[in-house]
Amino acid sequence: MRASDIMSRPVVTTTPGSLLMDAVVRLTEGGFAGLPVVDEEQQVVGMITESDALRAAEQANTTGTATAPRVADVMTSPVAVVSTNDDVVDIARLMLGDRLRSLPVVENGELVGIVSRRDVLKPLVRPDDVVAAHVQAVLDAYSGQHGRWSVELVGRVAVIRGEFDDTAEQRVVISLVRTVPGITDARVE
Numbered sequence: 239m240r241a242s243d244i245m246s247r248p249v250v251t252t253t254p255g256s257l258l259m260d261a262v263v264r265l266t267e268g269g270f271a272g273l274p275v276v277d278e279e280q281q282v283v284g285m286i287t288e289s290d291a292l293r294a295a296e297q298a299n300t301t302g303t304a305t306a307p308r309v310a311d312v313m314t315s316p317v318a319v320v321s322t323n324d325d326v327v328d329i330a331r332l333m334l335g336d337r338l339r340s341l342p343v344v345e346n347g348e349l350v351g352i353v354s355r356r357d358v359l360k361p362l363v364r365p366d367d368v369v370a371a372h373v374q375a376v377l378d379a380y381s382g383q384h385g386r387w388s389v390e391l392v393g394r395v396a397v398i399r400g401e402f403d404d405t406a407e408q409r410v411v412i413s414l415v416r417t418v419p420g421i422t423d424a425r426v427e
């Protein structure tokens with residue numbers, strides 16, 4: 239499974255010139271652990287996290303700063319990012335190793351999504367019946383008819399049964415099924 243399979247989008251972001259208070263409102267109202275900070279080209283230039291905001295509030299209280307801080311003043315930079323093709327296992331290792339709660343996902347340098355710890359965990363805990371129903375919906379949508387193919391989960395491997403027009407159609411169906419979160423592989427029988 240890749241980052242593109244589990245990432246959340248659209249991404250709520252902020253900019254370096256934004257007021258810190260505006261970013262904090264976005265963090266708290268959205269229930270986010272962090273917000274990517276992007277420039278005009280949607281390139282990730284930093285992250286503003288709950289910890290960054292708390293440190294800034296504490297510093298303002300101890301120094302009596304009167305000016306309103308900007309995101310650029312307190313954001314974490316540089317920031318780790320992952321690509322859409324990065325494997326979820328590698329993303330989990332990075333999160334654990336660096337104690338990160340979320341990671342921006344980029345494609346050609348541009349922000350396209352975000353992966354949180356929750357996103358990484360969801361496919362691990364999806365009940366088989368929910369995953370199988372999702373796979374069946376994908377199969378029915380592709381074929382244009384209900385029940386042309388059936389699916390059975392063996393572990394996290396989808397076993398697809400039914401008639402196929404040719405091997406090219408089998409390959410397409412296998413590729414589609416592999417995109418379903420919670421599926422590690424697919425095969426036809």
